Amino acid sequence: MSERINAGYVITDSVFIGDSEFVIGANSTSLGTMYVTWQCKDGDNYFWGHYLSDRRAAEKDLLDRAGNELRLQRQQEQKSKNKERER
Numbered sequence: 330m331s332e333r334i335n336a337g338y339v340i341t342d343s344v345f346i347g348d349s350e351f352v353i354g355a356n357s358t359s360l361g362t363m364y365v366t367w368q369c370k371d372g373d374n375y376f377w378g379h380y381l382s383d384r385r386a387a388e389k390d391l392l393d394r395a396g397n398e399l400r401l402q403r404q405q406e407q408k409s410k411n412k413e414r415e416r
Contacts, residue, residue: 335375338365344391346398353387366390 333340338354350369355362364387367375379394381387 333372335367335373336365338363342388342391343369344395346395347402349398349402351391351394351398353391355384366394368394 333352335354338356340352340354342353344351350372352367352369352375354365354367354375356365361382362384364381364384366379366381366387368377369375379387379390381390
């Protein structure tokens with residue numbers, strides 16, 4: 330798999346929840362390494378960046394975002410099941 334880069338940040342980690350992907354990017358500068366978490370569509374459309382200066386904070390943010398997406402998808406599945414039962 331080739332290295333993914335967006336806006337100068339090397340994508341180091343990713344988590345898929347259904348069709349939704351969340352990633353961490355790292356950018357080493359003379360001031361240190363900066364991190365970002367993005368939601369990503371189609372492997373190259375990055376949006377809703379959260380910018381952080383600490384790796385562990387970025388990892389926590391990645392997992393929080395993925396967990397929120399999982400809850401959202403489960404709620405949507407439950408609503409669909411409930412609608413099916415009503416028919």
